[in-house]
Amino acid sequence: MRKLVEKLNFRPHAKVAILLKKRCVCPAPDGRAPASRAPDKSSSSDLPVTGGFLSSCLSFLFTRNFHSKPASSGVEGMLFYTITDGKDQVPISYFISALRKTGLHPSDPRLKECMENLQQAVNDSAGEVMMDRELFHRCVGGNIVLLIQAFRKKFIIPEFDVFAQKINEIYDRVQKQDDGTVADYIPQLAKFSPELWGMSLCTVDGQRHSVGDTKQPFCLQSCVKPLQYAIAVHEAGTEHIHRYVGMEPSGLKFNMLSLDDEGPCSNKAEKFDYVMEFVKKMAGQEYIGFSNTTFQSEKETGDRNFAIGYYMKEKKCFPPRADMIDALDFYFQLCSIEVTCESGSIIAATLANGGICPITGEHVLSAEAVRNTLSLMHSCGMYDFSGQMAFHVGLPAKSGVSGAVLLVIPNVMGVMCWSPPLDRVGNSVRGIHFCQELVSLFNFHNYDNLRHFVKKQDPRRQDGDDRNKSVFNLMFAAYSGDVSALRRFALSSMDMDLQDYDSRTALHIAAAEGHIDVVKFLTETCKVDPFVVDRWGNLPVDDALQFGHDEVVKVLKDYQQVYRQQEVQQHTEGGHLPKLDNIEGMV
Numbered sequence: 001m002r003k004l005v006e007k008l009n010f011r012p013h014a015k016v017a018i019l020l021k022k023r024c025v026c027p028a029p030d031g032r033a034p035a036s037r038a039p040d041k042s043s044s045s046d047l048p049v050t051g052g053f054l055s056s057c058l059s060f061l062f063t064r065n066f067h068s069k070p071a072s073s074g075v076e077g078m079l080f081y082t083i084t085d086g087k088d089q090v091p092i093s094y095f096i097s098a099l100r101k102t103g104l105h106p107s108d109p110r111l112k113e114c115m116e117n118l119q120q121a122v123n124d125s126a127g128e129v130m131m132d133r134e135l136f137h138r139c140v141g142g143n144i145v146l147l148i149q150a151f152r153k154k155f156i157i158p159e160f161d162v163f164a165q166k167i168n169e170i171y172d173r174v175q176k177q178d179d180g181t182v183a184d185y186i187p188q189l190a191k192f193s194p195e196l197w198g199m200s201l202c203t204v205d206g207q208r209h210s211v212g213d214t215k216q217p218f219c220l221q222s223c224v225k226p227l228q229y230a231i232a233v234h235e236a237g238t239e240h241i242h243r244y245v246g247m248e249p250s251g252l253k254f255n256m257l258s259l260d261d262e263g264p265c266s267n268k269a270e271k272f273d274y275v276m277e278f279v280k281k282m283a284g285q286e287y288i289g290f291s292n293t294t295f296q297s298e299k300e301t302g303d304r305n306f307a308i309g310y311y312m313k314e315k316k317c318f319p320p321r322a323d324m325i326d327a328l329d330f331y332f333q334l335c336s337i338e339v340t341c342e343s344g345s346i347i348a349a350t351l352a353n354g355g356i357c358p359i360t361g362e363h364v365l366s367a368e369a370v371r372n373t374l375s376l377m378h379s380c381g382m383y384d385f386s387g388q389m390a391f392h393v394g395l396p397a398k399s400g401v402s403g404a405v406l407l408v409i410p411n412v413m414g415v416m417c418w419s420p421p422l423d424r425v426g427n428s429v430r431g432i433h434f435c436q437e438l439v440s441l442f443n444f445h446n447y448d449n450l451r452h453f454v455k456k457q458d459p460r461r462q463d464g465d466d467r468n469k470s471v472f473n474l475m476f477a478a479y480s481g482d483v484s485a486l487r488r489f490a491l492s493s494m495d496m497d498l499q500d501y502d503s504r505t506a507l508h509i510a511a512a513e514g515h516i517d518v519v520k521f522l523t524e525t526c527k528v529d530p531f532v533v534d535r536w537g538n539l540p541v542d543d544a545l546q547f548g549h550d551e552v553v554k555v556l557k558d559y560q561q562v563y564r565q566q567e568v569q570q571h572t573e574g575g576h577l578p579k580l581d582n583i584e585g586m587v
Contacts, residue, residue: 076144080136082151089132092118102150103160103207109284109360110146110206114139155205156412156460163459164209170437171199171211180421180429183401186297192218192403192420197430200341202349203413206358214341217287218418219294221400224334226373226381227347231278233369234355243319272333279337282350284359289338298332305331339404341416348406348414351396374408378446384425385432393435394445405431409444412460471498478506478522481515486522496526502535511540511556514549523559530560 083098084090095118096106106115117139121129131139140147149155157163175197184190198212220227232241280288305328313324339347350357351374355365365373377396382389389397396408403420405428415438419430439445443456474494477485486506490496499505507528510518519540522528530540541560544552 075148076137076140077133079140079144079148079151080133084131089130092122092129092131095131095136099150101161102153103155103157103164103203103205103209104146104150105206105208108206108208111143114143149205155207156203157205157207158461159459160207160209166441166457166459167199167201167209167438168211170434170441171197174430174434174437175212177430177433178421180423182403182420183422183426185401186294186301188219188291188294188297189402189420194419194421196403197419198341199415199417199434200345201413201415202345202358204349204353204358204411206349207413208342208345210342210345212341213418216418217289217291217338217340218402218404219291219335219400220337220339220344220404221335221402223344223398223400223402223404223406224337226351226377226398226406227279227282228275228334229376230351230365230369230373231275233372234366238368238372271330275334276337278364279347281360281362281364282347282357283339283343284346284350284357286343286346287338287340288343290333291336291338295332295336298335299329302328302332335400339416341418344404344406344416344418345414348408348416350414351408352410352412352414354411374410377406377408382425382427382432385423385427389432389435393439394447395435395439397435399427399431401426403428403431405435407435407438412444467498470494471500474498474506475500475504475509478509478515478518479513481510481513481518483517483521486518486526490526496522496528497532499532503532504534505529505532505540507532507540508534508538508543511549511552512543512547514544514547514552516549516551516555519552519555523555523563527563530556530563 081087083095099106099111104111118129121135121139129135153159178194180194182190182192182194196213196216198210198214198216200208200210200214202208229241276288276290309324309328312318318324318327346357346359350364351370354367355370356363374396377398378390380386381396381398383399385399393407396410398406401422403418403422405415405417407415407417409415415435417428417431417434419428421429423429423432439448441457443458448456470489473485474489474496476482477489486496497505505528507519507522507530510522523530533539538546541553541556544556
């Protein structure tokens, strides 16, 4: 059949490819072909290649007319049937829902052409629009690489829908926090309800999730400081900036943003417009606003900042020819820049992504500027709570009196939390609590070990990856007779009863190979189950009998009796059969 398909120059559909694959006989994990075993009548791999089967496959190929499609249609077709779960057409809403599950948002600039084509199809139709392969081809042609990445789960958070559900659970727990008071030194901050609570995140791949009051604009306030510092370093370099700005907590209430006198910005308006455009680029051109009333209120109540400014001027902390009043005006303007949780999370994600905006791909900040900014955020971004934050959360963050907390998880994602009630040092109560809950559930802390962790979850790992690797390593160690490797696996709390695709355990493999040392370790130390039946209905002792390993047969039969007695005893006592006696017994 394979030759016939090749002659006709067909590109078999995924379903036909699966049928053909099932015709192939795969060796069992012990290296022997399963031909000597009793056939499994229910298995499709044991069906004969009949004329009916052949004609059905060819008929399927002809009706799909694959030979008339371009070469890329094979990839598109596979992606289409992956999204539609094998259906020939689905509602457009189904496609959008599947897209959201991967973390991609319909407003993503990378999907602009795709969404416009879908909207055009909706506008041209009177009723519900169904997406078939033709419409799919028209819509996703320019986004095929991005969508393949998404649906193959190759983004930084592969199981994004599961991750988002856990984030929602954290959000709900944190919402119950009712401590703190809303800042009231200016009326623009005092007007916000203490019940407001929103959280948005954006990964370095542009996966996004929002929950709560995430579209409500609020001022960045002190959250703008790392941004203005990053822009200054990006423009003038680290050495020049740190002639005037320290690298550790100093007691000063703000970092000075100065632009070179020879630069293109010649007045305050141009400087502010320049920074606004820079921030918009960091936010992927999503909402960035300005509150003029907040700016005026900050100027009217900024006596302390003016006092600090004059003190700094007297100590010659400003660059030559810099105007202190203009600098303070500029600072108050920057503090009055408005964002939402959604746009703020993209700013944080740009910092997490080395200065590249994840949803536009634009290189906004230099790597040096991002590195220095995150270092300062980690050491002094949370007022008097900075030390506690670095210890308990272990991630760069910056807070503002508006109730915002900008959190960066380098190389993973950015998070923006917003809730107006503040604690005694001026940090959002809910924002701090969310950060702590996030790090307690996931191994995002800078010093969490990514390889050896028990309680914390790593959302960067795809479900099944760990199990597949464990099965492979376990089976290969049993096949090779490597007791040392098996001992390491057992010490690391691996399930020694793991089964492969043929429902065979490590004990099956060791028994078939005649590795008496492995069999004794698995039975005497690991207390594995000797009554697991594989795909062909065989127990480990059956494998040992079939391949003539008499010594192994004796060990297994003796162990079966002991295991059965312990099982009955444990059942009577209402307990469970212990898997391992103790650590010392394994070494």
